[in-house]
Amino acid sequence: MGGDDHTRILVPVGESSTLRNAVAYAVRVAQDDATERGVSATVHFVYPAAWRAVEPTRAAKFEQAQEVLERVEVWADEDAESDGAPVEVETAVVGADEYLFSPGDFARVLESYARDHGLDRVVVDPEYQPGGNAPMLRPLEFELRQRGLDVEEAPVERPTRRSRLVGRESLSQYVTVFGVSFLFYLTLGGWSIELFELVTGAISAGIVTAVLSKIALKGPPQFTRIPGQLGRFAIYVVYLLWEIAKANVAIAYVVLHPKLPINPSLERFEAAVWGDLPATTLANSITLTPGTLTVDVSDREFVIHALTDDSRSDLFDGGLERAVRFVFYGRQAARIPSPRERNEEVSET
Template identity: 55%
Template sequence: MMGGDLLVPVDDSVTLRKTVAHVANRGRDAPGRPTLHFVYPLSERLDAGEETTAAADAEELLARIEVWVEEDLGDDADQVAVETALIGSAEYLFNPGDYADVITEYAAERGIETVVLDPEFNPQGMAPLLPPLERELSSAGLDVDLAPVERPTRRNPLTRPAGLGQFVVLFCSTYAFYLVVGGTLSTFDLATGAVSATIVAGLLWRITTRGEVDLTSLAWRLARMTLYVPFLLWEIVKANFHIAYVVLHPRLPIDPRVVEFDAAVWSEMPATTLANSITLTPGTLTVDVSQRHFTVHSLTRSAREDLLDGGLERAVRFVFYGRSAARIATPRERGARTGEERTSAEETAPTEEAAVTEGENA
């Protein structure tokens, strides 16, 4: 490989276009005919033959980058070769180390020594990915350059519109926290806690809250949460006994599998509650959550069956959406599949597709 080859991890960002232009100009000035490698690290794992919206968007972005490079080079386009690829699609990427591993592997296979990073590269929107990623790549022996492009100034509003509901919620949560930390319900603690909570709520109610708060709905959710907590604790106790039995069994009857399903929850808090509840229950671990799509590792068949029966999901829906939402179909009834079931389905896919085609023709 030529020493001028560059590797550029990309994701859609406000500075990506300028980063591509910088890399294109750098490639033009390099000796020989360097190759510019634009790679998109895909945070979600793809199974064989699977195509997701995220993968389709990544392919579209990479195609757009090729056009940008050609535009930037103009008549000099023949002096530079361009390659694009999705990387990391065979595994789940969670942290800077995971991203660094797939980028380093790609660079090693092609003899690339230099990585150019977009200053706004942050594929999962988590904070902040770039500095630790730079350290990981440098530790792997790669030369890491940050594209010298101008970043836009962020001027997000500090305060948001807020009503009485936000004030009451912040006051009550602050007051409760104060009393828990204080450890007593003396008159002094009750009085100072009320004063402190009023001050905190008055200063922060337009900053820390988002969206309107329906106090009646919130009260019902809290009431239903008091029923959910003992239910979750009971599920954890049962799972602990089951895992203890598996560990102590002479044949260690484990059957680790990954199961994927779209949960019937529709906002951040319910999805987070369900993901954490699954992880807290021994035998299951939430590996990845992308909006409503859950990827869960199950240690035993029994744990997997319980997950697909939807007990936890139904309980979470009850907390956040009420009794009627608890009657929605379970993940199994909605078509969730385990690893072995996906393999079987892939083998029969042509036959099923033919059957659909025949039905349409009929």
């Protein structure tokens, strides 16, 4: 484990209810193995960045990650104070400059760190959720094993999950979905304020809220960002209409050309957008632009049907992708390299 002359273990960490016990288990395993073989031991606690490089709150999230690692280091030092072999502790934040979505993305940066530091064994926290939304432990384990790493789950007791129907964090989500649904109902009814319309509208909005609140919004709405996004969206609509007009002219030329110069193909690229609404906006914008059609979207991987060489070239130039990032994430996000430039960077590495 970790070489003949040293015990080295990698532990991905993040906020979880079983993190403390997972840290203790990893330290104990490293210490027992080092004592048995008469070698030294090092445990690497690594925090994969689940935030994006252009998020407005990235600085605060980085500080939170550092706080978690500092807490983990204190725990590990406490657990290592025994008659066994000494255990060194290393901590790091990885993937802060990348776009981590799927378990494969997290496994890739963890594997890279493991290879750079000579690690081949991984201990995972059973409650570890790298994306922060849905448990991804099993697929993450699978991805790590596919990369040749020895992976085991820390045998810690998982707490019983009890959740309230409406908590403080989700109250704003319920209120927002209810308000939007109620206003939409009144709009369809011609803004009637009769008692029957108000009651049936409230009932309908309540049903929609109960069923779809967690789907419609992934987290509490950030009202302070909405005005800026709406203003940028107005600019985006003008840009999108211009792109649609240009594409219509280009496709009309192709259709009227005697030789019909088309070259259809399916193209795949990983879009630098995250979140359901930005991804949906980009997918629909691509479809609305003649010459390209969004066939499938999985995580951030887009499958696009391109009719001509020019439409394919425009797709990888990333104009629409850059504009969508501008709408949802601001001017800084628009500077991210295009799909073509990102592919070139990967090829060079």
